[in-house]
Structures are given as structure tokens and as C-alpha cells.
Amino acid sequence: MTAVTTSLSQILADGGATFWLPRNASNLAGNVDIAFNLLLYICTFFFMVIVGAMTFFIIKYRRKTANDETPLITHNTPLEILWTGIPLVLVVVFFFIGFNGYMDYDTPASNAYVIGVEGRQWNFAFNYPNGGTSSELYVPINTPVKLSMESKDVLHAFYVPVFRVQRNLIPGRTTELWFIATKHSPLPNPKTNDPGGFPVFCTQYCGDGHSKMTTRIHVLDMPEFEAKLRELANPFKEKDPAGKEHWVPYAKVGQKFATSNGCFSCHSTDGSKGTGPTWKDLYKSEVEFDACNVPGYTLKKTDSDEKWDAYLRESIIDPPAKVVHGFTPQMQSFASVFAGDPGSQKDEKLRALITYIKSVGSDYKAPEENPELYDASKTKVHPESVAGQEEAKKLHPPESGETGTTQPAPETGK
Amino acid sequence: MTTITPDLAHSGGVPVSAGDNYLTHGRGIASWIFTLDHKRIGVMYLVSVLSAFFLGGIFAMVIRTQLINPNGAIFTDQAHFRYYNEMFTLHGAVMIFLVLIPGIPGALGNFVLPIMLGAKDVAFPRLNLGSYYLYVSGALLAILAIVVGGVETGWTFYTPYSVTTDVDKLGLGKHAVEFMVFGVFLLGFSSIFTGMNFIVTMHKLRPPGMTWFRMPLFLWAIYATSIIQVLATPVLGITLLLLIAERTLKVGIFNPAYGGDPVLFQHFFWFYSHPAVYIMILPAMGIMSEVIATFSRKHIFGYKFIALSSIAIAIIGFLVWGHHMFPNGQSTMLATIFSFLTMAVAIPSAIKVWNWLATMYRGSIDLKTPMCYAMGFLFLFAIGGLTGVFLGTLSVDVHLHDTYFVVAHFHYVMFGGTMMGFLAGIHYWWPKITGKMYNETLGRIGCVLVFIGFNLTFFPQFIRARTACRGVMPRTCRSFIRITS
Numbered sequence: 001m002t003a004v005t006t007s008l009s010q011i012l013a014d015g016g017a018t019f020w021l022p023r024n025a026s027n028l029a030g031n032v033d034i035a036f037n038l039l040l041y042i043c044t045f046f047f048m049v050i051v052g053a054m055t056f057f058i059i060k061y062r063r064k065t066a067n068d069e070t071p072l073i074t075h076n077t078p079l080e081i082l083w084t085g086i087p088l089v090l091v092v093v094f095f096f097i098g099f100n101g102y103m104d105y106d107t108p109a110s111n112a113y114v115i116g117v118e119g120r121q122w123n124f125a126f127n128y129p130n131g132g133t134s135s136e137l138y139v140p141i142n143t144p145v146k147l148s149m150e151s152k153d154v155l156h157a158f159y160v161p162v163f164r165v166q167r168n169l170i171p172g173r174t175t176e177l178w179f180i181a182t183k184h185s186p187l188p189n190p191k192t193n194d195p196g197g198f199p200v201f202c203t204q205y206c207g208d209g210h211s212k213m214t215t216r217i218h219v220l221d222m223p224e225f226e227a228k229l230r231e232l233a234n235p236f237k238e239k240d241p242a243g244k245e246h247w248v249p250y251a252k253v254g255q256k257f258a259t260s261n262g263c264f265s266c267h268s269t270d271g272s273k274g275t276g277p278t279w280k281d282l283y284k285s286e287v288e289f290d291a292c293n294v295p296g297y298t299l300k301k302t303d304s305d306e307k308w309d310a311y312l313r314e315s316i317i318d319p320p321a322k323v324v325h326g327f328t329p330q331m332q333s334f335a336s337v338f339a340g341d342p343g344s345q346k347d348e349k350l351r352a353l354i355t356y357i358k359s360v361g362s363d364y365k366a367p368e369e370n371p372e373l374y375d376a377s378k379t380k381v382h383p384e385s386v387a388g389q390e391e392a393k394k395l396h397p398p399e400s401g402e403t404g405t406t407q408p409a410p411e412t413g414k
Numbered sequence: 415m416t417t418i419t420p421d422l423a424h425s426g427g428v429p430v431s432a433g434d435n436y437l438t439h440g441r442g443i444a445s446w447i448f449t450l451d452h453k454r455i456g457v458m459y460l461v462s463v464l465s466a467f468f469l470g471g472i473f474a475m476v477i478r479t480q481l482i483n484p485n486g487a488i489f490t491d492q493a494h495f496r497y498y499n500e501m502f503t504l505h506g507a508v509m510i511f512l513v514l515i516p517g518i519p520g521a522l523g524n525f526v527l528p529i530m531l532g533a534k535d536v537a538f539p540r541l542n543l544g545s546y547y548l549y550v551s552g553a554l555l556a557i558l559a560i561v562v563g564g565v566e567t568g569w570t571f572y573t574p575y576s577v578t579t580d581v582d583k584l585g586l587g588k589h590a591v592e593f594m595v596f597g598v599f600l601l602g603f604s605s606i607f608t609g610m611n612f613i614v615t616m617h618k619l620r621p622p623g624m625t626w627f628r629m630p631l632f633l634w635a636i637y638a639t640s641i642i643q644v645l646a647t648p649v650l651g652i653t654l655l656l657l658i659a660e661r662t663l664k665v666g667i668f669n670p671a672y673g674g675d676p677v678l679f680q681h682f683f684w685f686y687s688h689p690a691v692y693i694m695i696l697p698a699m700g701i702m703s704e705v706i707a708t709f710s711r712k713h714i715f716g717y718k719f720i721a722l723s724s725i726a727i728a729i730i731g732f733l734v735w736g737h738h739m740f741p742n743g744q745s746t747m748l749a750t751i752f753s754f755l756t757m758a759v760a761i762p763s764a765i766k767v768w769n770w771l772a773t774m775y776r777g778s779i780d781l782k783t784p785m786c787y788a789m790g791f792l793f794l795f796a797i798g799g800l801t802g803v804f805l806g807t808l809s810v811d812v813h814l815h816d817t818y819f820v821v822a823h824f825h826y827v828m829f830g831g832t833m834m835g836f837l838a839g840i841h842y843w844w845p846k847i848t849g850k851m852y853n854e855t856l857g858r859i860g861c862v863l864v865f866i867g868f869n870l871t872f873f874p875q876f877i878r879a880r881t882a883c884r885g886v887m888p889r890t891c892r893s894f895i896r897i898t899s
């Protein structure tokens with residue numbers, strides 16, 4: 001009983017929320033709530049009338065004797081016109097209220113800040129104009145934001161209950177959705193494991209991981225938002241608590257990419273089988289294929305680093321090329337995120353991602369985390385990037401037999 | 415037109431001796447499975463539909479049990495979530511295609527329509543038996559689909575997911591979805607044939623003196639239903655064949671990866687499936703008109719309004735399918751028109767409710783079991799219908815679309831409406847069908863249990879739409895949002 005009362009009071013205490021609706025936090029929500037409440041009152045009234053009349057008649061006109069006489073009433077035209085007319089007028093009113101609110105959805109502010117949304121089984125990826133990407137959405141408060149959304153595979157939907165917005169993501173089409181966030185979102189609280197932000201759901205059934213296809217919207221003040229954008233656009237650098245910038249090792253950067261691209265909705269790092277094979281000890285293992293674009297291709301523990309690199313690359317850029325034994329080719333290509341010329345930003349991202357996948361196994365040797373080496377002020381390029389390695393090679397020609405990207409990169413920039 | 419006269423040898427044409435009736439007239443299993451007697455076919459439908467209802471109910475129990483625990487009580491990891499998805503797909507498909515659509519017309523319609531009309535049988539008794547066997551074949555194909563792989567497309571078969579997903583459990587190839595879809599295709603034809611049969615029967619076999627406006631209201635309801643069945647179902651049939659073609663031949667129709675358009679599928683699908691909800695509810699409304707008049711001992715109020723409102727629903731119901739696609743970002747103009755027509759279709763339903771209430775006015779009301787179910791219908795259908803107005807209101811729908819609110823609304827209309835009406839009808843005609851009276855006390859207790867249980871299950875779902883949004887319990891939220899497809 002106490003559980004019931006506490007959860008009820010929790011429901012009612014949830015700032016701004018009513019029994020029927022969650023709190024509202026966008027410019028579009030007010031209109032919807034007015035319409036909803038109006039409907040609620042009028043419909044409740046009519047429900048009372050119907051059930052009231054029914055109950056009253058059942059009691060008043062209950063059968064008293066086996067041969068009760070009843071009057072012959074076949075129709076009553078004025079009454080019938082009246083009870084057709086009143087609901088008709090009411091639904092026309094409802095229609096206009098709904099239409100009015102709907103127009104707001106379809107007329108985004110012309111100065112809206114545009115953020116790209118990609119839906120995939122089973123995550124959302126957000127692309128900001130400055131090149132930053134994230135798996136949770138960050139938006140500035142009191143600023144019109146327009147989401148330009150597409151799906152890379154099947155239907156999805158983007159639903160933010162507190163904003164009262166919902167729109168489908170349709171493969172082959174671009175759909176749009178806009179809003180002005182009017183309230184700050186709750187801050188993350190690592191102690192209680194509360195991720196912060198407002199919840200976002202995929203509401204269009206999209207396969208086994210559909211219920212996991214959720215994310216959060218963080219509503220920030222403009223300065224914080226801009227700082228966040230800078231951070232997102234440069235995942236290779238991080239600031240320590242003292243405010244000093246330094247390079248992040250590729251394996252860690254790669255982990256960020258794996259998270260923000262939703263790889264973990266299908267791949268695990270603890271050995272458990274998901275929709276896709278686990279990454280644990282994948283690197284330098286024996287892989288069998290159900291389908292393969294190169295006849296006679298095999299992949300073994302003893303194969304070279306280069307062959308493994310090429311395989312992992314291909315698995316991400318062109319997944320159906322080689323289908324791992326026991327799995328269906330459900331993975332979509334990530335070429336739009338990771339395919340680029342050697343040395344380009346996209347290619348470096350892919351290398352970081354691959355470095356991460358390799359690092360989830362015992363055959364991986366991490367580069368030394370030399371604070372000097374990772375000091376951003378000492379070198380302009382990331383020590384693990386193509387350019388960084390070239391530079392390193394020039395300074396310290398490798399000793400015979402020592403090749404490969406997994407070796408600790410020599411210190412540079414001294 | 416030779417088949418218009420019913421095949422006398424198998425129907426009531428043979429001289430009847432005292433104590434002989436349709437149940438005792440022929441004996442042995444063959445006299446049932448090859449029967450052309452509309453009454454026997456009706457009984458076979460009744461048994462099949464109730465078995466399917468039981469099966470669909472088991473699927474529903476699995477769904478609800480799984481959701482007892484936020485992390486899943488039966489299937490606890492992603493590798494097994496698939497089975498949950500199969501469960502809600504099958505629950506939906508079985509309940510819609512095997513219970514709600516064929517239920518009242520197939521079972522009760524077949525039994526009482528010729529009797530009420532005063533005809534010896536339906537116009538095409540062989541076709542009638544054919545419909546029944548198409549129904550059985552469709553059901554068997556659906557079971558085959560479950561056995562060979564399982565279907566987890568959702569009952570709407572939305573593309574492109576339904577084009578790409580599949581599992582091969584027995585190593586016979588990945589054809590589960592094709593089997594299922596073809597099963598539904600056959601069920602569609604079963605429905606079309608039944609509708610056609612009834613329309614012809616009502617046009618051609620009305621005895622002299624039985625004018626249109628003397629027909630009982632149940633027949634008007636069946637007539638309106640049949641029109642929808644005949645006009646809308648072929649669209650579903652074609653769509654499903656195209657889906658099979660797309661899966662097997664990889665031609666681009668609905669899957670953008672092959673150059674198709676997934677929204678086209680939705681248009682086709684809902685062009686059938688919205689009118690289909692009227693295929694499901696109209697016959698139940700017909701039963702309501704019969705039962706309420708009988709147990710109030712009154713002439714039905716506003717006979718013509720009720721009869722014509724059935725036809726109005728059948729016609730306007732064809733023009734509202736777009737309300738299932740508001741969040742697709744279709745043109746505002748289209749959305750507006752669909753919203754307006756959706757509102758308009760609420761009016762004939764409202765008229766019926768007023769008429770039923772007015773029929774009870776100054777009546778002599780006897781709460782026998784069928785009347786109990788009819789009162790349950792009024793209560794639940796009022797909630798189902800009024801919440802439909804929320805969903806038809808454009809801006810409110812943007813918030814409620816694809817949430818539990820819709821699930822609740824739908825169950826209030828389909829169970830609270832159709833199934834309550836069906837149950838009322840089964841009890842109402844039970845003595846006529848079996849020659850025996852049911853136990854009145856047990857009947858009433860059953861009705862009250864159904865009513866209470868139904869509300870306990872589905873009313874909280876209206877509020878779920880709101881609590882699902884609470885950030886503090888993401889797990890529960892997730893599991894509650896998961897079946898909203």
C-alpha cells in the first residue's frame with residue numbers, strides 16, 4: 001500500500017506533470033496540453049452522461065413483472081437532430097484546435113539551428129554542424145532547433161514526451177522535426193546512475209533491440225552548449241581537471257565512437273553473443289565465414305597485422321562482404337561515418353575504432369601512456385595518427401623487424 | 415445463377431421428422447466437414463474462432479508475464495527478446511485475422527442471417543464452405559510459419575523490416591514471413607467470399623414482404639460489413655502478394671534498398687486496415703441493437719438512423735486511413751483532411767449510442783446475461799470511442815501516437831466493443847444454436863469477471879503513456895514502450 005501511495009505521489013510531484021501528461025518542456029507542448037485537457041473534460045462529461053443514463057435506466061426501468069407493458073416509441077426527429085448536431089459541433093471544434101497546434105509543428109522557425117539525426121538498429125546518432133557527433137542529443141535552451149532525420153535501415157521514430165514531439169525516421173526520405181526547448185534538463189548524477197537529460201524513445205517497432213533504442217536530450221545554456229560542441233567535434237583531445245589539453249589514446253577514442261555509433265547494441269566486449277559476434281578476443285582469433293566475397297579467404301590467428309586491419313576495416317565499411325559463421329548480415333554499412341582517404345579525419349576515426357576493437361583482447365599491446373607523449377602542447381598531430389607515426393618514423397627510424405601500428409609510438413616533438 | 419437456389423439435399427429441404435434438427439439430421443464427421451448447411455458452417459466457425467481466441471489469449475498472457483519484471487520475466491536477454499517480439503506479433507495477427515474479423519460474421523452471421531432474412535440458406539452454400547476452409551488453411555499456414563521460423567514483424571508487417579527479417583529454425587529456408595503473409599492473404603479471401611455471399615443473399619433471397627427497411631438491424635450491420643469486406647480486402651491481398659514478391663524476387667516495391675517506398679506499404683496497408691476495424695465493430699453494433707431492444711422489451715429507437723449510420727460508417731471509414739501515418743511527415747493538407755474525416759466518422763457511432771440509450775428509456779429492462787454484456791459494451795465502447803477523438807485531434811496525436819494510449823484505446827474498442835458484442839450474441843443465440851439454455855447465474859458471473867478483468871488490464875495503459883516518460887525508471891519505461899509498434 002505504501003508503495004502505491006509513494007509511487008502515486010512521485011507521479012504527481014514530477015515537476016509540471018499531471019496525472020495524464022508528463023511535464024512539458026518545449027514551446028509546442030503548451031498547445032497540446034490545452035487541447036488534451038479540453039478533450040479530457042468534455043469527453044469525461046459525455047462519458048458520465050452515457051454511463052449515468054445507462055445506470056439510471058437500468059435501475060428505474062428494471063423489469064418488475066413478467067408482463068410489463070412498454071410504450072411504443074419509434075423515433076423523435078428533433079431529438080435525433082439535436083444529438084447529431086451537438087457532437088458534430090464539438091468534433092469540429094476539436095478538429096480546429098488540433099489543426100491549430102499541428103500547424104506549429106509544420107512551420108519551423110526560419111533561423112533554427114539544424115542538427116542531423118541518423119537512426120540505425122538500434123541507436124540514434126546526432127551530427128552537429130561543426131562536425132561533432134554524439135549518441136545523446138545536446139541542444140541549447142530557448143533556441144529553435146530543427147532535426148533533419150533519416151534512417152539507415154528500417155523505420156524508426158523519434159519521440160520526446162516532454163517536448164510533445166514525435167516523428168518517424170524513414171529510410172530513403174528525410175523527415176524534419178523542430179522545437180524550442182524551454183526548460184533545463186536534469187543533470188546527470190553518476191552516484192545514482194541517473195543519466196540526466198530528458199528521455200527519448202524510438203516508438204516504431206524496429207527489431208530485437210527496439211526497446212533499447214532510447215537516448216537522452218540534454219538542454220544546456222548557450223555557453224555550455226558551445227563548449228560541449230567543441231568537445232564533441234574533437235574527440236581526440238581532452239582537458240584534464242587542471243584545464244590542460246592532452247591527446248586521448250586511440251583505443252579510448254575508439255571506444256567513444258563505438259558508443260556513439262551504437263555498436264554495443266549488437267556487439268559485446270564480455271564474450272556474450274548478441275545480434276553480432278562479441279569483440280572479446282576477436283583480434284587474432286580464428287574466424288569462419290558463412291558467406292565471403294573472396295573465394296578461399298581464411299582468417300587465422302597467425303595472419304599478419306595488415307590482413308587483420310584490412311578485415312576489420314572491411315567489416316565496418318562493407319559488412320555483408322564477409323558474413324561471420326552463425327550470424328545474419330544485419331549490420332548496416334558505416335561508410336558514411338568512417339570511410340575516407342588515408343590520413344583524413346574519417347579515416348583516423350576508423351583507425352581509432354579498430355584500435356579499440358583490437359584492444360578488447362589479450363593480443364593487443366597498448367602504447368605506453370607517456371604523459372609527455374600525450375601532451376597536446378608538445379605535438380600538433382596525434383601521436384597514433386598516420387601523420388604522427390610518419391613524424392615519429394623520421395625522428396626514430398624503426399629497428400629491424402619492428403613494424404606495425406600496435407607498437408608504442410616513439411615519443412615525438414622533443 | 416444456378417447456385418442461388420440452395421442445395422436442398424444438404425439443407426433444410428429434406429422432409430423433417432419430429433425431433434429432427436440440424437444437429438441430429440446428419441451423423442458422423444463427414445456430415446459436418448462436407449456440410450453445406452449454413453447453421454453447421456456457423457457452428458464450425460464458432461468452434462474455430464473460439465479456439466483461435468484461446469490461442470491469442472495465451473500469447474497475451476506471455477506478453478503480460480514478461481512485462482511483470484522491468485528486465486523481462488521470461489526472456490531476459492537480447493538473444494531471447496526475439497521470442498517476445500514473436501509473441502506480440504502473433505497475439506496481434508491471431509486476434510485480428512482469426513478472431514475479430516471472421517468472428518461475428520462467420521459464426522453468428524452464418525447461423526442467423528438466413529433465418530432472420532427468411533431464406534433457406536445463403537446464396538452460395540458451397541462458396542460458404544469454401545470460405546470456411548480458406549479460413550482453416552490460413553490458420554494452418556500461420557501455424558506453419560510459427561514452426562518453421564517464427565514471425566516477428568509486428569501484425570502490421572511494416573516494410574522494410576518485414577522484407578529483411580527472418581529466422582530459419584528447422585533448416586528449411588527462411589520463409590516464415592512468406593508463410594504467414596500468404597496465410598493472411600488466404601484469410602482475406604475467406605473474408606471476401608463471406609461478404610460477397612451475404613450481399614447476394616440479402617439482395618436476392620429476401621422473401622416477398624421483407625423490404626430493406628424491415629430487415630433486422632443485425633442484418634443491416636452485416637450488410638455494411640460485407641461491403642467493406644468486398645471492397646477493402648482485395649487491397650490487402652494485393653499488398654501482401656507484393657510483399658511476398660519483394661521478398662522472394664527482390665524487386666523494389668516497398669524496400670528503399672531495392673528502390674521501393676516504405677510509406678506506400680503503409681498507405682496500402684491502412685487503406686484496408688482502417689476499414690477493417692469497422693469490419694470488426696459493425697457486426698457487434700448490430701448485435702447490440704438486437705439485444706438491447708429485446709431485453710428492454712421496446713421497439714428499437716431510430717431504426718432508420720441506426721441502419722443508415724452503419725452504411726455511413728462503412729463509407730466514411732474508407733477515407734480516414736491516413737490518421738495512422740500522421741508522424742510520417744505527410745503533407746499538412748493531407749493530415750488535415752484525414753483528421754477531419756476521422757472526426758466525422760465518430761458521429762454515426764455516437765448516434766448509435768444515443769439510440770441504444772433511448773431504446774432503454776421507459777423500457778422493461780431485464781439484465782439477463784446478453785444484456786449484461788451489452789451494458790458492458792456501452793461502458794467500454796464509450797471509453798474506447800471517446801479516446802479515439804483524442805487520437806483524431808492532430809496535435810494531440812503527435813504526442814500520443816504509437817504509445818500505450820493507442821494500445822489501450824484499441825483494446826477498449828476491439829475487446830470492449832467487438833468481443834463484448836460477440837459474447838452478448840453467443841449467449842443471446844445460444845438456445846437457438848444448441849437447443850439448450852445456458853446457466854444464467856454462471857453467465858452473469860462470467861460477464862462481471864470479464865468486465866472487471868478487462869478494466870484492470872487495460873485502463874492503466876492510458877496512464878502508461880504518461881509514466882513511460884518518467885526519466886527515473888528507464889528500464890520500466892523501455893519495457894513498457896517496447897510493444898508499441
Ligand SMILES: [Cu+2]
Nearest residue numbers: 202204206210
Ligand atoms: Cu524502434
Ligand SMILES: [Cu+2]
Nearest residue numbers: 688735737738
Ligand atoms: Cu484507423
